[in-house]
Structures are given as structure tokens and as C-alpha cells.
Amino acid sequence: MEKDDKVITRFAPSPTGYFHAGTYRTALFSCIFARQNEGKFILRIEDTDKERSKKEYEENIMESLEWLGLKYDAFYRQSDRTEIYKKYIQKLIDSGHAYISKETVVATSTAGQTQPREEVIRFKNPKTKVTFNDLIRGKVEFDTTELGDFVIAKSMDEPVFHLVVVVDDMEMGITHVIRGEDHISNTPRQMLIYEALGATPPRYAHIPLLLGKDRSKLSKRKGAVPMTEYRRKGYLPKAIVNYLALLGWHPTDDKEFFTFDELVKSFSLDRVQKGGAIFDDEKLAWYNRHYILKLTDQEFLESASPFIPEWLSSGSDMNKRLVPILKEKITSFGDIANLLNVSGELGFIKEIPSYPKEMLLWKKDPDFISARTHLTKSLETIKTISNKSFTADAIKVALWSYAETSGKGNVFWPLRVALTGQEKSPDPFVCGFLLGREETIIRLENAISKLS
RNA sequence: GGCUCUAUCGUCUAAUGGUUAGGACACGGCCUUCUCAAGGCUGGAAUCGGGGUUCGACUCCCCGUAGAGUCACCA
Numbered sequence: 001m002e003k004d005d006k007v008i009t010r011f012a013p014s015p016t017g018y019f020h021a022g023t024y025r026t027a028l029f030s031c032i033f034a035r036q037n038e039g040k041f042i043l044r045i046e047d048t049d050k051e052r053s054k055k056e057y058e059e060n061i062m063e064s065l066e067w068l069g070l071k072y073d074a075f076y077r078q079s080d081r082t083e084i085y086k087k088y089i090q091k092l093i094d095s096g097h098a099y100i101s102k103e104t105v106v107a108t109s110t111a112g113q114t115q116p117r118e119e120v121i122r123f124k125n126p127k128t129k130v131t132f133n134d135l136i137r138g139k140v141e142f143d144t145t146e147l148g149d150f151v152i153a154k155s156m157d158e159p160v161f162h163l164v165v166v167v168d169d170m171e172m173g174i175t176h177v178i179r180g181e182d183h184i185s186n187t188p189r190q191m192l193i194y195e196a197l198g199a200t201p202p203r204y205a206h207i208p209l210l211l212g213k214d215r216s217k218l219s220k221r222k223g224a225v226p227m228t229e230y231r232r233k234g235y236l237p238k239a240i241v242n243y244l245a246l247l248g249w250h251p252t253d254d255k256e257f258f259t260f261d262e263l264v265k266s267f268s269l270d271r272v273q274k275g276g277a278i279f280d281d282e283k284l285a286w287y288n289r290h291y292i293l294k295l296t297d298q299e300f301l302e303s304a305s306p307f308i309p310e311w312l313s314s315g316s317d318m319n320k321r322l323v324p325i326l327k328e329k330i331t332s333f334g335d336i337a338n339l340l341n342v343s344g345e346l347g348f349i350k351e352i353p354s355y356p357k358e359m360l361l362w363k364k365d366p367d368f369i370s371a372r373t374h375l376t377k378s379l380e381t382i383k384t385i386s387n388k389s390f391t392a393d394a395i396k397v398a399l400w401s402y403a404e405t406s407g408k409g410n411v412f413w414p415l416r417v418a419l420t421g422q423e424k425s426p427d428p429f430v431c432g433f434l435l436g437r438e439e440t441i442i443r444l445e446n447a448i449s450k451l452s
Numbered sequence: 453g454g455c456u457c458u459a460u461c462g463u464c465u466a467a468u469g470g471u472u473a474g475g476a477c478a479c480g481g482c483c484u485u486c487u488c489a490a491g492g493c494u495g496g497a498a499u500c501g502g503g504g505u506u507c508g509a510c511u512c513c514c515c516g517u518a519g520a521g522u523c524a525c526c527a
Contacts, residue, residue: 012527013527014526014527016526016527046527047527048526048527049526049527051526052526052527053527103525115525116524116525117525120525121525122525134457137457137458140456140457141456142455142456143455146454146455146523147455147523150524151524151525153525154525155525158525160524160525160526160527161526161527162527164527165527180521181456181457181458181520181521182520182521182522182527183521183522183527184456184457184521184522185455185456185457185521185522185523186522186527206457208457208458208520209520209521211520213463215519215520216519216520216521217520217521243464246464246465246476247464247465248464248465250464250465250466252466253466253475254465254466254474254475254476256475256476273458273464273465274457274458274459275457275458275459275519275520276457276458276519276520276521277463277464277465278463278464279464280463280464280477280478282463282477282478283463283464283476283477283478284477285477286476286477286478287477289490293490325489327490328489328490328491329488329489329490345488345489362486362487363486403486407486408485408486409485409486409487410486411486412486412487413486413487414486415486416486416487417486417487420487422487422488423487423488424487424488424489425487425488426487426488426489427485427486427487427488428486428487
């Protein structure tokens, strides 16, 4: 590449399935590379296959890119460019590099495949060896003889993949083609077309594939999770960006948290891995937890609001009180609903589940009498706190010395169960705070009466 | 099967001829603790095999083996 050439990269998905992690990472690397070279990043929808392309998928791609914050500088759709391709097909025919081929159509009806035409346009294969220097893999060599005269168009108005890719990359001035490794065997064919057109091919960088648990390519067909699904589950875009960038690329040190801008600074193609990487949901979850924990309460509320159940969101300042608790309990915002469900860990807020009185006994050690004594004492103490100053801290301070002398477990366990009716919950002070003074007192009285 | 690519803990990866082979996720233990989380500390866990090259190979070369990708009038 010449020094004064501006870097132009592109992301060229076909709208034939939902946008998933593998597709996204390719787009991400392309975009980052363009940004760090102060170049341009182009989005091009490759919808020449009319049967398989769906508007729904195109919309899914656009929605995902926007959600994940990937910005492009130009947009093209191949179905809008038929005339351009036609010109090039004609040019190739005129120069003897392509020809109209009469096909012997065998009447086989392969499922899912379109009916063969009687006439297609084929590229005249010069049967040479092509070599290119992949930016990630180094020298790659192919003998194109075995490729035969491949089809570049079904008709003058229906160009096919190899032709449109080359024409577009040429016309759009693409300098670096960054795409999945599954395209590596397409490269020689495309280079042949460049040569026939008298043009210089771009630089190629074939990035390793994202793999499923079974080590096979993450694909639309094999049920790769659409990115919009992560949006629905309440994942943070920055967690996804961070995780996916580190899948197949590694910085020079052990830094593991990157914003998009930091990636632009640190990324380099020659530190991209050669082998495929398994997509690990658990590590993504860990990144998401990390970023959720780092959110301010305000930010948390903003992101979480679509996920907070109605009975809560309509209510006062409960949300704010809940934020710190929610933050440390959830992996994604989608967990909030389950947590606040009647059967969830925080379900006691809405309604206390019925519980056996035995549950009030801590490790079955003390008897009902002592549990009752401690609950009564706790109730008395809590009643001394005014409604206005009824905070978790205030409750804790008020009860602490008594609990220390009587055994914290003896006091806090029955108190917590009285408030929540659950084996697991946040600590009793927070629970009291969440419930409010009035409800706290009611639940304590109920528990005490159970033990009478 | 042909062609192409790849090969370090279970997973993601660091170490581009000299390290006790490092980090992260996950897992185990301990601490903290009324429970559950979170947090802190800590442990186990890897260079696919065989030949070379070299004083010395995770690292370079060759041969195997394994895995993946691709072999459409899909992209």
C-alpha cells in the first residue's frame, strides 16, 4: 500500500440469517482497523441471492450494529447496483475473460437449491498459480486449475458473489479486506478476476473463525445466538465489544478491559490469532458482570429500566434502594425479573412466602423460646428508629451490640427469616430497609406470633 | 476424498532460541460472614507425536496425527 493511500475497509454481510457473534467480530476488527488508520469503514449488504436474502435479516444486522455502537461511513446494497455489475460482466466478456456458457441441465431437484439455468456466464480460468500474502497468515498459495471456469453471473442482470465482491471492492476503493477464514479459499478466484480486470487486489486478512462448543464454525444454521438476543437478555454492548475483541486478538500485556477507543489505540492485525476460538458464554457473562458493577446507580437504572417489573417501576424510590443489591446479584439485566419473582431471591419484597416456623431456628441450635426472645428484642429496638431515619445502617447500628452479646447468628438468622421467609437473601438490615419500617414491624410481629 | 488453514492448561491466551511455561474464565480450598452473593487470598491444570537444526527448542525445518474451513447457478 502506498503511503498516501487512505485505508478503506468494509463489512459485507449477506442478509440470510441473524447477525451473531462471529459476524460481529469480523465487523468489529474491520472497523477498528479503519479507525486506527484514520480511514473509512463501509457497510455493504450482499443481497444478490434473492431467494435467501430477507429484509428482516437486513434489519437485524442494522439494529445490531447500531446497538453495539459500530458506525460506518458509507452504506451500499448490492441489489441497487445491478447496472454497475452488468457493465463489468460485459467488459469481461468483451476482453475474452468470460463467456456465456450453454449448460447441460440435469433434472435433479436438490432441496433448497435453485433450478439450474440453461445459460450462465462463466469466468475463463487461466489456470495459474496465485499467491497472496495474508496479513495474518503469511504466504498462501493456490493452484487455480482445479477451480475450473466458475460462474460469475446467472445472467447479465444476476451477478453472483465472486463478481460482485471484486467489482464493489474495486469501485469502493477497499484497501484491506478483513473477513473470516472461511473466505480464504474464495480469495484465489477473486484475485483472478482482479487480474482479468487489470486491477490490483487489496490486502487480505483472514481472521480465524469463532467456534461453537463442538469446535465447528459458529453459524446461523447451527443456531448461533443472534446478537439481538443478548440485547433482549440485557447485556451491555461494551461487555460484548470487550469480550469479542479479546477473542482472537491479544494486547502486548495482560490488560483485559478495553473500551472501543482503547481498542482502536492498541489493536494490531499481527497480534490476531491464527486458530479458531470457541465462544464462551461464561466469560462473556463475567465481562458483563464486571461492567454492570462499574455502572453508577444512575446509569444502572437507565439500562435496567426496561427490565424492572411494573409493580416496582411504578413505585416510589424502591428502585434506587434496590440498585446496589441488584448490581451484585445479576449477570445481565434480564435476571432482574427472576430475582424479583415470587420464587426469586428478592421475591419477599412484594410478598413474603409462607414458611414453617422451624425455619426461624438458626442451625437448629437455639429453641423457639430463645428465637422468640431475640425477635422480640429486635422488634423493640427497631421500633425505636424513626420512619425518617430507617436505613440499613441505622438498623445495623441499633441491633449490633445486642447481637454481639447474644450471638449474631442467634439474632440475625431469625430476624432475616422473619423478614424474608427465605433461606437466602441479602442481610437483614438491607431487607428491613427495603421493606420499610411499617412492613418490617408487621413481619416481625407475625413471626413472633408464630412462635407463641 | 482434493485443496487450504490451524495446533500451549477444560476454555480464551502470554512467552517470536535460554522463564520455576505467565495471565484471565471456569473449577477446588481458605478468609470474610446470620444465609446467599460480592470481595480477598490460594490450589490443581497445558507446550499433539516423531524426527531433525542448535550448546539450548513452546518457539525454526520435515514427517505424521488431529481439528477446522472449503469444494453451488450461497455468500
